[in-house]
Amino acid sequence: MSQKLMPAAPAPALKLPLVGGGSFDLADETPKNFTMVLFYRGYHCPVCKGYLGGLSALLSDFEAAGFNVVIASMNDEALATKAAEEWDLGNIRVAYGLTLEQAKDWGLWVSKAFKDVEAEFFTEPGLFWIKPDGSLYLADISNMPWARPDLGNLLSKVPYALEHDYPPRGTYAL
Numbered sequence: 310m311s312q313k314l315m316p317a318a319p320a321p322a323l324k325l326p327l328v329g330g331g332s333f334d335l336a337d338e339t340p341k342n343f344t345m346v347l348f349y350r351g352y353h354c355p356v357c358k359g360y361l362g363g364l365s366a367l368l369s370d371f372e373a374a375g376f377n378v379v380i381a382s383m384n385d386e387a388l389a390t391k392a393a394e395e396w397d398l399g400n401i402r403v404a405y406g407l408t409l410e411q412a413k414d415w416g417l418w419v420s421k422a423f424k425d426v427e428a429e430f431f432t433e434p435g436l437f438w439i440k441p442d443g444s445l446y447l448a449d450i451s452n453m454p455w456a457r458p459d460l461g462n463l464l465s466k467v468p469y470a471l472e473h474d475y476p477p478r479g480t481y482a483l
Contacts, residue, residue, distance in 0.1 A: 322335065326404065328405065341375030344376070346379055347436045348380070349380055364460055367461065380402070383405075409430060417435045434450070434457050435449065436448075436457070445477065446477045447477070
């Protein structure tokens with residue numbers, strides 16, 4: 310059973326290897342404004358390919374807005390490398406090897422394959438903004454491949470959020 314994350318609370322730990330070498334460790338990130346962690350379903354997903362192509366086109370704009378960006382999946386190194394190369398993801402950091410336990414920690418929906426091309430288990434989409442202090446600012450989690458936030462629209466809200474010190478929403482615990 311996955312858990313619901315609480316905005317303004319510390320984001321879960323996340324340390325994963327990166328395509329091309331090295332590793333991503335959320336605890337070591339030092340963005341000006343946010344680290345954006347985007348979980349994608351995996352190499353088998355054509356919707357992910359299109360969505361991440363859109364992210365690639367906006368990457369320099371997100372970086373100019375003070376973001377560090379990483380995408381992650383449960384794929385192994387070989388499939389993550391194929392995605393990075395074949396999907397023309399440019400300079401996006403591509404992490405791989407997300408475990409079921411990590412998916413649970415992040416509150417992600419997990420699906421079991423029903424097609425031969427799918428991995429046995431994989432996460433459904435999730436997008437998170439984490440502040441430099443490690444607290445969760447924005448969370449968008451979906452259980453369907455085509456339900457994802459518009460990246461251009463999100464990017465357009467950053468100046469307002471920063472200029473008005475807009476707080477994370479959804480912090481009232483029921």
